[in-house]
Amino acid sequence: MKEICLKIEADKQYLEYIDDVLLQTLRLFNGDLACRFQFALHEIIINSIQAAEKDNGKTDNTITITLIKDDNEIRASVMDMFGGMKETKKDYNKISKEQILEENGRGIFFIKEIVDEYSWELDDNGSFTVHIVMNLDDKS
Numbered sequence: 001m002k003e004i005c006l007k008i009e010a011d012k013q014y015l016e017y018i019d020d021v022l023l024q025t026l027r028l029f030n031g032d033l034a035c036r037f038q039f040a041l042h043e044i045i046i047n048s049i050q051a052a053e054k055d056n057g058k059t060d061n062t063i064t065i066t067l068i069k070d071d072n073e074i075r076a077s078v079m080d081m082f083g084g085m086k087e088t089k090k091d092y093n094k095i096s097k098e099q100i101l102e103e104n105g106r107g108i109f110f111i112k113e114i115v116d117e118y119s120w121e122l123d124d125n126g127s128f129t130v131h132i133v134m135n136l137d138d139k140s
Contacts, residue, residue: 002029006065010052010080018045022067029069030136037074037134040114041065043107044078044130051082051128073116074134084120084128 004025008014022041026034048063064079112118117133 040111048080079129084122
């Protein structure tokens, strides 16, 4: 098993750095799937950064990103303290052509198309964590 954990300020100025570190790490984990999985992670991280921008009164303004690779899958978790998604009942599998062109809402649709598992949890302490998994058995 290989694992990396990043804890970084939720700020767009660090996004390129985060993307680079994650892409290089994912290339070590599985070069064939690195770009696709990194795109899904990027969308989740963008959502966290946007949530931080809306709620800048938090004392913990960080995002924690964890990547784990074992023989059969790559898993990632992105955790922040910004309260999570407001629209939990929206069906992101049913997105119209018009919505694809909108600024918000399409990221989760794309994430679900890329990964094999997508879930999220909101803890009582206010932490919001998104989990994604990509199986390697049939893709590598």
